[in-house]
Amino acid sequence: MSTEPASKAIALRGSTDHVVEFFGYAVNSVLYQRGVYPPESFERKSKYGIGVMVTSEPKLREYLVNVLERVDQWLMESDLRKLVLVLADARTGATVERWAFDVQTDGSKTRRDGENAGDANGEETMKTEKTEKEIMQEIQAIIRQITASVSFLPLLDRECAFELLAYTDKESATPDECEESDPKYVRDGVEMRLRSFSTKIHKIEAGVSYKTDDA
Amino acid sequence: MNRCDGRKHNDGDVEFAWETAKENVQPLRGGRDGRALNDAVLREARAGMRGEGDDDDAEKAALWARATTGTSDDALGDWCALIKHVERKYPTGNGREREVVPALERCARELQDEARYKEDARYLRVWIKYADCCAEPGDIFKFLRAKEIGQRQALYYEAYGAFLEIRHAYGAANEQYERGIEMRAEPLDRLRASYASFQHRMVRRTQKRVESGEIDEDQGEEIARSFGDTLKTRSRTGGAVSSRRGAAQPEAPRGLSGPSRGALAEPSTSNAQEGGLEIYDDAENGAPTPGANTETARWENLGSYREMRKENSAQATSWNGQRATQSKRKVTVPSDEITVYEDTECLNASDVKAATARGSSRGQGSLRQRADGKADLSRDPMLYHKSGAPVPPLAPGERPKTLYRAFKPADLRSADGEEMCYEELRAAAWVRANGPTRRPRAFPGPIIEPAEGDHEMDMDIEDDDMNVHEDASALPQLATRSTGDRAGTLAQTASDTKDEEFVSKRSYVAPPLPVGSRSGSCASEPSEARSKTADPAENSPKAKRPTLENKKVSAGARWTADEGGTRSAIQDPTMTICTKEAWGDIMSMFSDSVAPGDGGYDADLSADDAARPKKGVASAPAPTPTPAEDSGSLCVREDTCVLSKEMLAARLAESRRPVELREPNDNGLFVREDTVAIPKNLTSLSICEDTECIPNFASMVTTPGSAAPAPHSARRVKGLKSTPTAGLREATPKNASTAKKRPALAQLQLINPFNEQAMDEHLTSLALSAETDVHIDNKSSSALTLADAAKCVSKGGKRAAAGVAVTLGDISYVFKGRIGEGAHAEVYEAELESKARTSSEGDVGAYALKVQEARYAKWEFVVARRLLERLPAEASAAVNWAQPTALHLLGGRDLAGEDATMGVLVMPFGEHGTLQDVLNSYLREGKQMHETLVMYYAVELLRLVEWIHGAGIVHADLKPDNLLLRNGGDDWCDWAPHRPGSWAEKGLALIDYGRAIDLLMFPEEAAFVGDAGAEAFRCVEMMQGKPWTYQADCYAIASTIHCLLYGSYMEVELTPGTTNTYRQRQPLRRYWKTELWEVIFDRLLNQPTDSTPPPLGSLRSLLEEQMRGEGQNIRKLLMHQTIDMYQQIRDGKVK
Structure with a gap:
């Protein structure tokens, strides 16, 4: 019993690590694929059994690291609901693409108050049986999909800026470095759902909404 | 990974069907509806599985009908709807091609002449999409331009530019962007932004390529155009870079995004049945072949998609700013003459073969020879080894070394009209002349080699003809009586030949051979050829022929080499002579010229054509006495000519x-x-x-x-x-x-100018201590302090950075650093201490302190002062930089400074660096100085040296290190030969007179021996141990110019066909002013040992004339160079 909270903590920690790591790579991939930053500023890394492109630009890295730190904290506190990557036209500010990663936390596993007795009665959801490898594969699939999205995503020939939006619990406070923002939906956009992956505790679903240029 | 297999219906599979088909889906610029895409993919998958075509789409049919009836108001809108529909429905390759492309094509085609759509963005987009599927989008763009479609749309230029960029036609891409901006295409900002990023990419590209050393800087962004591409990598506008390097490009997607033409699927002919489409064919359209017609104005119809795809061969397109690469190998200057080189390796190999081959057909002599019955080895196996044997024909690959001016094929015909080669003709003639038996004759015809490198050896084949035509019987006589009856004519015509000027400059490399008359008789060839030349019927200067034969003979005489295999006798004259010993040998022979011991050889050297005319004058029908005299102990070689004793005496006498x-x-x-x-x-x-x-x-x-x-x-x-x-x-x-x-x-008084003793004596006699600016420091510690300071600043470090103070005599200097080091001296940068604390005017600021042995310091000081006295006022500007403001003598006790050990010269610091720095700045970037700028520097250099020669000084240590840059004045006007504006303050300054020679100290007939200066700048005479005067400087000038031109040290070689004319080894680039440089180098490298200064002024005028129109260019180039150098310093690349 006493180990349960501990193991849960570990599980949470482990899962969060996965998720945050995934976010990092996913955001990098999107930035690379969509040409937000020049391809030369990316370098290839081997991860999840595939090669992923991560940025080598120091400022960008710093920014991402900071944001993901915050995300990590929120996840540990089970506050994060969504992480959204918004691509907007640099000049007009209009959103052209919106990559949304929904976070579903298995609350039973993360309750800080040790009130997990209720869940501890063997209600093992299938999520708990995930092995590392499976998680890896799922993440791999998503990353691949991001690459594959070129088949339907429009060409972004304008300069784009990106933003990271985090949807959190209403109760949690807004940290200093963030500010409240509107959801930045894509106007008249098409929504495509992408794959999802899940760990023992979290389930992440990915989707993208974009505008088609149907002339 | 999950596979999309029509059978499986996993959720993920169905939902993400698009994912697995992503490679096949044509990405649309505007994006697709993902869901529709998914459906489409699924459908196609299923359809593919079921093997059915998908042609039961009512909607599509309806749309087609609507679009093609042409009755609606907005045809374009209809078409767009159709296109949109089919695009959505058929996202992947096959279907797309079947459905979408024809729709695009049709739409584009039908509406192309509609004025109202010309600037319609939608229409343009249709075209762009169409171009994307096409094999040759370039044509489409041109067509659009011709039709004035979309010319005000930024999209057009962006798409075109992007396409060209992909095809590596960067220049053209640039053009398009610019044009678009000019045309104010909308939206302009977007176009500008695209252009900016294009330029950014270009810059990165060039940088990358310059770094990898593929191109020089001035090739810039243009890609070489390569010819003869393989089919695979061929593209029509702009060559593919990879094909230049022979790497095959992978098949890339065709159309706008790829350079090569991919294999295109055969269009299904089912098109005709669908919706009543008409198939356009050539005849109907009268479409011109794509690419052939570059005048877009006349373009009526773009060839149909299918028709265009049939074109498989790359068309020659107009030169669109590409560059054809030159072969990276050095291209020899193509000139009038054809210089045929003889490979020593080939020589040797073939010699061996000749010597050993008996039964080989080659050893049997040429057909001609055999036919003549002369060279039949079966009859006389020792044929080639006896003296007087015919020349064995050259093996393939051997070529005689000669210069030809004009080749007259008619000359090659023999009497019977059969075509013969030179070897045959010569051999035949020779055989007829000499017969197979040994005749101890040295034949009088001197081997004439016009030593002027410029005189091409005319292959006077008339001679051959004549030789051949001669009655065989007549020839031997002629040979023996070489001048015989021709002598008279010879005398007359000698004038029109260049006899006078012929100097028998032999190939010095050949030591005398103990050869029999074979070579001697070989020599007769030239003579008889010469005698032919004397024939009044032949007017042109003929003596060139002998040279040809001379070479031939040497080839033929190869077998006459020693047992020791020394074939060095018949070396290529182009052997670079660089050993003193060899030259010493030869020169010693030369100096014993009177003795007949090495008569033949010697005779060569001193004889010249005059011999023959002289004989002609003597006109005795039997010159045999003369040769006979010598024949005994004479070593006669192929170029032996006989000098009569009288001649020799006369010659020597006259020289006195x-x-x-x-x-x-x-x-x-x-x-x-x-x-x-x-x-x-x-x-x-x-x-x-x-x-x-x-x-x-x-x-x-x-x-x-x-x-x-x-x-x-x-x-x-x-x-x-x-x-x-x-x-x-x-x-x-x-x-x-x-x-x-x-x-x-x-005759020459040979003096070693660098003799230390003599120098010391002279210096003592000058009583330097009495001069102003000479400071003698008797403190024994000074020298040590100086040495310490020197070491300290050389090492660098904090202490050095602040400067090390040294007091020399009464003046305190602050040493800042070491700027140079040579064999004799070290140079430091220093300031006056007083200046370091305050800044006073009238101070040059920084000084260069040259620390060296007292002797040389003194000498330098002396020379500098003398120069100042002797030079005209205008010249002083150039030498001011070398004027020491002070000379400190240290380390001695003597008040007069006689026994000083160290000397320190204080000179103004040339802050712009030396010519060597300039050179380095180019080399560092892998660039080369522009030819025009080299000319400018050459002019400056020549002017400087002309001045000092006029003052009787030979610098003897000219090199880029010793040429300071001057960059004074702010008036940057265009350059002109009279140096307007500030040009007189720019250019070069000569420093470092430590090895200078004051000619006025020596008698007139003095010539110098000894070695001086850097290895690469030693003149030919120095290398050969011969005496020299001004050549030291002339050669150094040539060498410096060479460094500037080529970026590497000069090497010289004998001009082929001559024996003592030199030229630089590296050929001149074709696009340079080759004639000019040839003259300049030739003059500079071939000055005689003379007491008169060489004509540098004329060379300078020559250059200035050529530069007359380039004044603006020179200004720009120099400015750029200056800027580049500063940039490099700023970037920290220097040191």
């Missing part, structure tokens, strides 16, 4: 006394060896004292006038022909009455 010219029309002119004959037709020539006649080579050949050939020592090939209109050089106030030839070696 003024020549009495026999020409009646001499008019008392004093002809010296560098007298130049000005052709008569130059009437309005103003000849002043430093007029120099630059040899115009053509005119040199036929200088008229001189009558009976006198035995001048006509060694100077520059046309020593006394003519009435000879131009004289009276450059120096020497004894003009003494017609000075190049004195025999014995």
Whole structure:
């Protein structure tokens, strides 16, 4: 019993690590694929059994690291609901693409108050049986999909800026470095759902909404 | 990974069907509806599985119908709807091609002449999409331009630019962007942004390529256009880079995104059945072949998609700014002459073969020879090994070394009209001349080699003909009586040949061979050829032929090599002579010229054509006495010519006394060896004292006038022909009455100018201590302090950065750092201490302190001061930089500074660096100095050296390190030969007179021996151990110019076909002003050992003339260079 909270903590920690790591790579991939930053500023890394492109630009890295730190904290506190990557036209500010990663936390596993007795009665959801490898594969699939999205995503020939939006619990406070923002939906956009992956505790679903240029 | 397999219906599979089909989906610019895409993919998958076509789409049919009826108001809108529909429905390859492309094509085609759609963005987009599917989008773009479709849309230019960029036609892409901006295409900002990013990419590209050393900087962004591409990588507008390097490009997607033409699927012919489409074919459209018609105005119809795809071969397109690469190998300067080289390896190999091959067909002699019955080995196996044997034909790959001017095929025909090769002709002639038996003769015909490198050896095949035609019986006579009856004519015609000017400059490399008459008889060839040349029927200067034969003979005489296999005898004359020893040997032979011991050889050296004419004059029908005399112990070689004893005596005698010219029309002119004959037709020539006649080579050949050939020592090939209109050089106030030839070696007073003792004596005599600015420091510690300071600043570090103070004499200096180091000296940068604390005017600021042995410091000081005295005012600017402000003598006790050990010269610091720094700045970036800028520096250099020569100083250590850059003045106007504006303050300054020689200290006939200076800058004479005067500087100038031109040190070689004319080894680039440089190098490298300064002024004028129109260019180039150098310093690349 006493180990349960501990193991849960570990599980949470482990899962969060996965998720945050995934976010990092996913955001990098999107930035690379969509040409937000020049391809030369990316370098290839081997991860999840595939090669992923991560940025080598120091400022960008710093920014991402900071944001993901915050995300990590929120996840540990089970506050994060969504992480959204918004691509907007640099000049007009209009959103052209919106990559949304929904976070579903298995609350039973993360309750800080040790009130997990209720869940501890063997209600093992299938999520708990995930092995590392499976998680890896799922993440791999998503990353691949991001690459594959070129088949339907429009060409972004304008300069784009990106933003990271985090949807959190209403109760949690807004940290200093963030500010409240509107959801930045894509106007008249098409929504495509992408794959999802899940760990023992979290389930992440990915989707993208974009505008088609149907002339 | 999950596979999309029509059978499986996993959720993920169905939902994400698009994912697995992503490679097949044509990405649309505007994106797709993902869901529709998914459906489409699924459908296609299922359809593919079921094997059905998907042609039951009512909607599609309806749309087609609507679009094609052409009745609606907005045809374009209808088409767009159709296109949109089919695009959505058929996202992947096959379907797309089947459905979408025809729709696009049709739409584009039908509406192309509609004015109202010309600037419709939708229509343009249709076209762009169409272009994307096409094999050759370039044509489409051009067509659009011709039709004025979409010319105001940014999209057009962006798409076109992107396409061109992908095809590596960067120049063209640039054009398009610019054009678009010019045309104010909308939206302009977006276009500008695209252009900016394009330029950004270009810059990165060029940087990358310059770094990887693929291109020079000035190739810029243009890609070479390569020819003969393989089919795979061929593209039509702009060559593919990879094909240039032979790498095959992978098949890339066609259309706008790829450079190569991919294999295109066969269009299904089912199109015709669908919706009543008509198939356009050529006949109907009369479409021109794509790419052939670049005048877009006349374009009526773009060829249909299918038709265009049939084109498989790359068309030649108009030159769109690409560059054809030159082969990276050095291209020799193509000139009039064809220089045929002989490979020593081939020689050797074939010799061996010749010697050993008996039964081989090659050893059997040429067919001709065999036919003549002369070279039948079966009859006489020792044929080739006896003297007097015919020449074994050259093996394939061997080529005789000769220069040809013009090849007349008719000359090659023999009597029977059969075509023969030169070897055969020559061999035949020789055989006829000499027969197979040994005849101990040295044949009188001298081997004439016009030593002027510029005179091509005419392959006078007329001679051959004549030889061949000669009655066989007549020939031997002729041989023996080489001058025989021809002698008379010889004398007459000698004048029109260049006999006079021929100097028998042999290939010095050949030590005498103990060869029998074989070579001697070989020598007869030239002679008889010469005798032929004397035939009045032949007018052109003929003596060139002998040279050809000379070479031939040497080839033929190869087998005559020693047992020791020394074949060095018949070396290529182009062997670079660089060993002193070899030259020492030869020169020693030369100096024993009188002895007949090495008669043949020696005779060569001293004899010249005059021998023959002289004999002609003597006219005895039997010159045999002369040869016979020598034949005994004579080592006769192929180029032996016989000098009669009288001749020899006469020659020697004359070298000691003024020549009495026999020409009646001499008019008392004093002809010296560098007298130049000005052709008569130059009437309005103003000849002043430093007029120099630059040899115009053509005119040199036929200088008229001189009558009976006198035995001048006509060694100077520059046309020593006394003519009435000879131009004289009276450059120096020497004894003009003494017609000075190049004195025999014995005449020159050979002095070693670097003799330390002599220098010391001289310096002592000067009593330097009395001079102003000479400070003698007797403190014994000074020298040590100086040494310490020197070491300290050399090492660098904090202490050095602040400067190390040293007091020399009464003046305190603050040493800042070491700026140079040489064999003798070290140079430090320093400031006056007083200046370091305050800044006073009238101070140059920084000084260069040269620390060296006292002797040299003193000498340098002396020379600098003397220069100052002797130079004209205008010249002082150039040498001011070398003027020491002070000389400190340290380390001695003597008050007069006689025993000082160290000398420190204080000179102004040249802050712009040296020419070596300039060179380095180019080399560092892998670039080369522009030819025009080299010319500018050459002009400057020549001016400087001309000045100091005029002052009687030979610098003897000229090199880029010793040429300071001057960059004074702010008036950057265009350059002109008279140096307007600030140009007089720019250019070069000569420093470092430590090895300078003051000619006024020596007698007139002095010549110098000894070695000086850097390895790469030692003149030819130094290398050969021969005496020199001004050549030290001339050579160094040539070497410096070479460094600037090529970025590497100069190497010289004998000009082929001559024996003592040199030229630089590396050929001139084709796009340079080759004639100019040839003259310059030739002059600089081939100066005689003379007491008159060389004609640098004329060379400078030559250059200035060429630069006349380039004033603006020079200004720009120099500015750029200056900026680049500063940039490099700023970037920290220096040091």
